[in-house]
Amino acid sequence: MILIEDTSVPASALPVAQFKDHLRLGSGFADDGLQDGLLDGFLRTALAAIEARTGKALLERTFSWTVTRWRAADAQALPLAPVSAIVSLVLTDAGGGAVTVDADRYQLRPDIQRPVLAARGATLPPVPTGGSATVTMLAGFGPDWSDLPADLAQAVLLLAAHYYEYRHEMQYDGGCMPFGVSALIERHRTVRLGGGAA
Structure with missing residues (x-):
């Protein structure tokens, strides 16, 4: 079995501005978009981790x-x-x-x-x-960030913030997701019995 993502999530679908607000990054300064690429990367990483845990495609x-x-x-x-x-x-x-x-x-x-x-x-x-x-x-739930269920959207922001805050941490922590993220995604996880049979 091989699963391939044929098209990727477009940058326009990611909530970079909302993520900046979530991180409470400095305001009152010129928004030169200096960190946008970094924030985009953390959002994509969090999105992929939550998709892997839940078996859901979040963005279409x-x-x-x-x-x-x-x-x-x-x-x-x-x-x-x-x-x-x-x-x-x-x-x-x-x-x-x-x-x-x-x-x-x-x-x-x-x-x-x-x-x-x-x-x-x-x-x-x-x-x-x-x-x-x-x-x-x-x-996927839809092409836009607003199409996601609120709990999954919040879980992505929380996990991306976790990755952002600990981006310089090199010590292995067992790969566990923060409790708040796990609690938010729990109802979306699929129980797989019978090796994926119908």
Whole structure:
């Protein structure tokens, strides 16, 4: 299984000004944007860490997910949520030949925790022997920061602030998230049973 982020979060979607306010950086001075690149980096790092912990794509973008077999013949749980659209399903044979599957052969069953790629008939198109299936999907709560649930948006700001405050700290702390961040994201975490089966 390979999950690839096809498009990245645009800089315009990140709340750099809001993050500056959150950090209470000095005001009354000329805003030359000197730290904007640094703050952007901390926001992206915090976003990635929270996405990894929750199994959620926070800001909308496209992902490609490649598998060598379906877990069930009629449905396959997707590796992240929320998914708003299946862009394409491509089957690739052992020789590298690729075929795009007609969209009327499958459907998205949306779910906030475990969206599913489901067959419209009895089964999903079979993955070729020695080949793979690649599902391209649009995932995320929306394209703008305001589309995020309030608790996840706050968790990103808190974690980014934590990274900012301890940016010179070199001692390993076990990789634990601050308690406030963990508490905010807990309800969004997915309990995975059965190895991701539908």
